[in-house]
Amino acid sequence: MVGEPLVRIRDFRMDFGNQTVIRDLSFDVHAGETFGFLGSNGSGKTTTLRALLGIYQPTAGTLHIDGKVFEPRDGARLGYLPEERGLYKKESVLDVMVYFGRLKGLSRQKAKDWSRTYLERVSLTDKATARLDKLSGGQQQKIQLGVTIMNDPELLILDEPTQGFDPVNRRLLMDIIEDQKRAGATVIMVTHQMEEVERLCDRVLLLKNGTAEAYGTIEDVQDRYGATIIRLQHSGLLPASDLYDITLAEHDYAELAPRAGTAEADILRELVRHGVAVRSFTTARTSLEEIFIRVYGEQNQPVGA
């Protein structure tokens, strides 16, 4: 699944005036993978994407797509859904879609056919000739996504794609992204919806205060931050031990966090040795949402754009 890096960012720093928003950020996104770019509001995600796409000029470092700095002439291979949404609101849906389709290299007829097929998929066929500003916010979002994925881009960059969608349309959108992924697109996704990340992403990067707080597969991040949690139904007093920390203790239920290098079986033996009657002993990984809250919950002052 993982190939050569399609996106390579090295030692990226971005200053706005005297404020450093991003410092020494380095990461790769491999061709064909879906990459979750995570962080709290103002942690610098959008700034990084804009610098990657040449909209911002980086203060230092290199940001390459396919081995070179992105130029708009490569736009036909890119699908970018920016955080700041907007299209030509006074024009009709079809006119705008065909215009962007043409700019992405499609012929007028192909752009028109593609647009009609897409509108049918997202249940907006009857809106083809309507002006964009006559559509609801969610409907406009669907059109914007359609424009983004026209001409099957090789690299899809989605900045909070599900923002403003109801659960039904969020599911539809996820299906569309999955289709793109199956078709071979590399996807970089900025989102605060951790269930989307767990469903779609192969690897993630957690950005905090302009630096990479964590970077790797979801399992890597879970291992680093939450590792495994042991959920225990028991009777008898839980003993203190060097093998684990008691993170939650109720009447007959407890959660234990194994210390580094401790095997789950050793913990079970330790409990039994101390006379704890164990009725249920299950292990679970900490969810990304819990990790996100743990990482960013302590952050009082957001940094950057």
Added chain:
Amino acid sequence: MARHNLNTVIGFEFFRTVKKRRFWITTLAIPVALAIVFALIIISNQSTSTTAKAQKNAHLSFTYTDDSGLVTDTLAATYGGTKTTDGARAIAEVKTGTVDAYFVFPVDPVTQPVRVYGTDKGIFENGKYDAVAKQILIAAAQQKISSPQLTALAQGNVTIKSQTYRDGKVSGGLNAVIPPLLFLLIFYVSIILLGNQMLSSTLEEKENRVTEMILTTLNPTTLIIGKVISLFMVGLMQMLIFALPVIIGYLFFRSNLSLPDLDLSHLSLEPGPMIVGALLLLGGFILFTGTLVAVGAVMPTVKEAGPIFASLMVLIFVPFYVVSLIVSDPHALIVQIFTYFPYSAPVTAMLRNGFGSLTPLESATVIAELFILGFIALRLAVHLFRYGSIEYSKKLSIRNTLRRRNHA
């Protein structure tokens, strides 16, 4: 790909403008208004002509006294006049309505007024008294001259063809002045018609938050050039639509509209001034377009860009305050300043070019200045759009934007 994108932008921008109902309402408002005015003029002219003819030939019952000795009894009688010697009685007859009018022809009708006393027949009908009195004097003068040729000359019915020379060669005179000044007219019309659209052309991307989509799909230079070309096409179409009623009026209703019979074959199209005029027009258009697009890229809304737009508009009208100096003393300091100050240069130079006072060196200097500054302004506009339009609702810091490396 760049050419394909340029064509795509031009097509999109042009058709989305001309497809709008509002565009046609505003564009057709002027020709429709002109057509209405022309129709009113035709109706009015027909009515005036009929009335004038009727008044001129009106048969009145009037009395008159003639101290000039020009009006014969026979002549007066043909218009219904009877000579009298008692002015007071004649006025009394007018008051009672026994006669329509009483005319008093003075000793010298050229320097003294002809007095007319008439019964009031309404504002429009009253005009016939003057018309008849005047017609009697004209007929009397014609009788005295006794020559149709002299009569025509006395009325100024002469045609003069003049020939002037400059540097030993035939010069076109006024007929050579008009054609280069047409470029000035085109410049004014295009800037007035398109200025506001140039200003708002990039603001739309900002206000609609479409900048990021555009900047990652299309080279900003292509976008801006495409917009400028499409605006020019729209402006050209508007000019043709505006001109249509005038052309139709001239070709088919010239006499009804009392339009002068312009003999266009007399216009002298001298290559030098025509080429200079065209280049000044193009250079001025590029400079103003680049500047307005750059202003649009800096300002967050059309409203906030308004004062700068107004200043630029003032600068294209300012040279007309010194137009007499431009014609009579082109080397005056103020004329020289206006000739070289970039935003007053196009109008001043085009005026001087039309009147033949712009030397070849001055022409070359101003044209070079306009083109160079115009391309700098366009380049700046592209740069500001690329790095500034992402600021969306914020007013752009030009200094910060210019610090960024230019990739455009």
